[in-house]
Amino acid sequence: xxxxALNGFKDIVPGEVELWQKVENTAxxxxxxxxxxxxxxxxxxxxxxxxxxxxxxxxIVEKEMYTFIDKQITMRPxxxxxxxxxxxxxxxxxxxxxxxxxxxGPMFRHExxxxxxxxxxxQMDAEVLGTATPRVDSEIMAMGAMLLQELGITVSLEMNSxxxxxxxxxxREKLLHFIEERMDxxxxxxxxxxxTNPLRVLDCKNPRCRExxxxxxxxxxxxCADCDEHFxxxxxxxxxxxxxxxxxxxxxxxxxxxxxxxxxxxxxxxxSQAAVGAGGRYDGLVEKLGGPKVPGIxxxxxxxxxxxxxxxxxxxxxxxxxxxxxxxSLGDTASEFAFxxxxxxxxxxxxxxxxxxxxxxxxxxxxxxxxxAKFVLILGENExxxxxxxxxxxxxxxxxxxxxxxxxxxxxxxxLERCQ
Ligand code: ATP
Ligand code: MG
Numbered sequence: 001x002x003x004x005a006l007n008g009f010k011d012i013v014p015g016e017v018e019l020w021q022k023v024e025n026t027a028x029x030x031x032x033x034x035x036x037x038x039x040x041x042x043x044x045x046x047x048x049x050x051x052x053x054x055x056x057x058x059x060i061v062e063k064e065m066y067t068f069i070d071k072q073i074t075m076r077p078x079x080x081x082x083x084x085x086x087x088x089x090x091x092x093x094x095x096x097x098x099x100x101x102x103x104x105g106p107m108f109r110h111e112x113x114x115x116x117x118x119x120x121x122x123q124m125d126a127e128v129l130g131t132a133t134p135r136v137d138s139e140i141m142a143m144g145a146m147l148l149q150e151l152g153i154t155v156s157l158e159m160n161s162x163x164x165x166x167x168x169x170x171x172r173e174k175l176l177h178f179i180e181e182r183m184d185x186x187x188x189x190x191x192x193x194x195x196t197n198p199l200r201v202l203d204c205k206n207p208r209c210r211e212x213x214x215x216x217x218x219x220x221x222x223x224c225a226d227c228d229e230h231f232x233x234x235x236x237x238x239x240x241x242x243x244x245x246x247x248x249x250x251x252x253x254x255x256x257x258x259x260x261x262x263x264x265x266x267x268x269x270x271x272s273q274a275a276v277g278a279g280g281r282y283d284g285l286v287e288k289l290g291g292p293k294v295p296g297i298x299x300x301x302x303x304x305x306x307x308x309x310x311x312x313x314x315x316x317x318x319x320x321x322x323x324x325x326x327x328x329s330l331g332d333t334a335s336e337f338a339f340x341x342x343x344x345x346x347x348x349x350x351x352x353x354x355x356x357x358x359x360x361x362x363x364x365x366x367x368x369x370x371x372x373a374k375f376v377l378i379l380g381e382n383e384x385x386x387x388x389x390x391x392x393x394x395x396x397x398x399x400x401x402x403x404x405x406x407x408x409x410x411x412x413x414x415x416l417e418r419c420q
Contacts, residue, residue: 006119007113007119008110008111008113008118008119008120009118009119009120010118010120010304016307018318018319018320019307019310019311019316019318020303020307021318021319022151022310022316022317022318022319023124023151023303023306023307023310024104024124024303026147026150026151027102027104027124027147027301028104029150030143030146030147030150031102031126031143034100034126034139034143035100036100036101036102036126037099037100037101037102038101038102038103038104039083039086039101039102039103040103040105041076041079041082041083041085041086041103041105042082043075043076043105043106043108044073044074044075044076045073045074045076045081045082045085046072046073046074047065047067047072047073047074048072049074049081049082049085049289050065050074050076050077050078050081052288052289053080053081053084053255053256053257053285053288053289054077054078054081054255054256054257055197055255055256055257057193057196057197057256058197058254058255058256059254060077060078060109060254060255063110064077064109064110064111065077065108065109065110066108066109066110075108076107076108077107077108077109078107078123078125078255078300079103079105079107079123079125079300080125080127080255080257080282080285080298080300081289083101083103083125083127083298084127084129084285084286084289084291084296085289087099087101087129087286087291088286088289088290088291088292092129093129093130093291093292093294096130097130098128098129098130098131099127099128099129099130100126100127100128101126101127101128101129102124102125102126102127103124103125104122104123104124104125104303105122105123106120106121106122107120107121107122107123108120109121114273115270115271115273115308116270116271116273116302116304116305116308117273117304118304121302121303121304122302122303122304123300123301123302123303124300124301124303125298125299125300125301126140126143126144126298126299126300127296127297127298128140128296128297128298129286129294129295129296130294130295130296131295132283132295134230134231134233134234134236134237134261135233135237136297137230137234137237137260137261137281137297138233138234138235138236138237138238138240138241138243139237139241140279140297140298140299141157141159141238141243141245141263141299142237142238142241142243144157144265144277144279144299144301145157145243145244145265147301148265148276148277148301148306151306151310152310152313152316153267153276153306153309153310154267155265155266155267155276155277156244156245156246156265156266157243157244157245157246157263157264157265157266158245158246158247158248158251158263158264158266159234159235159245159246159247159248159251159261159262159263160219160220160247160248160249160250160251160252160261160262160263161219161220161223161227161230161231161260161261161262162199162219162252162253162258162259162260162262162280163219163222163223163224163227163259163260164224164226164227164259164260164283165259165284166224166226166227167222167223167224167227168219170222171217171219171222172198172199174217174222175198175199175201175202175216175217176194176198178213178216178217179194179198179201179213179216180194182212185208185209185212186201186204186208186209186212187204187206187208187209189204189206190204190206190209197256199219199252200252200254201213202216202249202250202251202252203250203251203252203253203254205272213250216249216250218249219249220247220249227260230260230261231260231261234261245263248264251263251264253278253280257282257284257285257288258280258281258282259280259281259282259283259284260280260281260283261280261281261297262278262279262280262281263278263279263280263299264277264278265277265278265301267305267309269309269312270305270308270309273305275302275305276301276302276305276306276309277299277300277301277302278299278300279297279298279299279300280297280298280299281295281296281297282295282296282297282298283295283296321351322351322371322372322373322374323351323352323353323368323371323372323373323374324345324350324351324352324373324374324375324419325345325350325351325352325353325373325374325375325376325377325415325419326352326353326354326364326367326368326371326373326375326376326377327341327342327345327352327353327354327376327377327379328354328355328361328364328365328368328376328377328378328379329354329355329364329379330361330378330379330380330381331380331381332358333381333384334379334380334381334384335356335358337379337384337404338354338379339354340408341408341411341412342354343408344408344409344411344412345412345415345416347412348412348413348416349416350412350415350416350419353367353368353371353373355367361378364376368394369394373394374393374394374395374419375391375392375393375394375418375419376391376392376394377389377390377391377392377415378390378391378392384404387403387404388401388402388403388404389401389402389404390402391415391418391419400418402414402415402418
């Protein structure tokens with residue numbers, strides 16, 4: 001019996017991996033333009049880290065985490081909590097008052113696998129810690145928009161404010177009152193959630209619930225003066241940077257740590273997996289995890305969804321490496337000679353290939369063609385004896401005789417010059 005990968009876990013094989021590299025390289029380029037530094041965290045963390053940050057009454061913590069229950073450790077379901085744990089642990093706030101950090105890697109959630117929804121998926125995550133200025137909210141959304149634009153992916157940016165501990169409880173009460181009046185018409189999940197986290201009723205995907213909350217009070221009309229001013233400035237910032245956005249009063253996000261600005265990048269091309277990225281401000285989170293009183297904001301893009309969108313486009317250019325020189329050898333003596341020469345060529349920096357199976361010249365030329373080799377060095381037994389080899393330029397089909405040098409290093413240098 002063949003052993004297959006687990007349901008919801010996927011291999012990324014050659015042919016597809018080039019798109020992943022393109023997405024990742026583009027992200028690294030954009031993140032560095034915005035002066036972000038990379039940070040890498042482990043995949044396993046103490047379960048408590050996620051319970052305390054994401055929140056006990058969230059889908060992620062309630063039912064999506066991969067937890068080793070006998071050890072109280074969990075495979076990270078998202079990056080922000082781990083990143084802040086590392087930020088606090090290494091005193092990064094002391095080194096620099098404002099830290100701009102990004103990380104790229106796999107996350108794990110036990111949910112129903114479908115197109116654009118896996119159990120191991122990958123996020124590109126950017127966070128700014130140490131500043132509460134609304135400028136950074138605008139800047140980080142503009143960065144996400146720039147990255148998606150650079151990839152040729154069309155999205156809309158939706159935004160909301162969730163207020164702060166000063167204004168959210170008042171809104172929560174008002175919303176709860178509204179919900180209680182319609183409780184019997186809501187789905188079971190919403191009924192349950194109205195007790196733990198009534199704001200989440202606003203983003204229930206059930207069409208009946210959606211209809212019921214259509215007229216729900218808007219948090220934007222219940223913000224305190226500070227949150228209101230912050231939100232106004234965030235929008236001004238987006239306008240200054242020419243970033244299109246719309247307001248969505250139903251967006252509450254599935255993580256408890258958000259305050260003030262929340263946002264999502266939405267696509268129309270992936271069915272119900274519409275969010276390609278999401279994020280928001282979390283001004284109380286660092287303190288909650290035992291760190292200094294430091295505000296923060298960040299977002300994560302889902303790589304699988306970006307790849308699906310790229311695959312739906314035609315002619316997406318990727319830079320897959322092609323072979324600089326294929327060394328074709330005929331017979332044992334030539335093959336013996338070729339083996340260390342290939343190594344020397346690689347030391348000189350050339351992408352070099354050879355066949356180790358003693359196949360025919362025809363077969364080796366086929367392999368060279370398939371690899372889009374730029375040059376082929378043909379080493380025949382007789383030619384070798386006469387100190388000769390043939391170098392073929394595959395683009396022009398031109399062939400030239402070249403002298404064999406007994407020193408591999410010199411031979412490689414001479415080939416390097418001719419293959420430029
Ligand atoms: P969704 O509503 O689709 O479940 P989410 O709100 O749970 O998304 P976040 O926790 O905000 O997602 O994660 C940020 C991004 O990571 C999402 O916008 C999405 O692109 C991606 N993502 C989240 N969960 C998955 C998953 N199981 N498989 C693939 N991508 C995912
Ligand atoms: Mg989810």
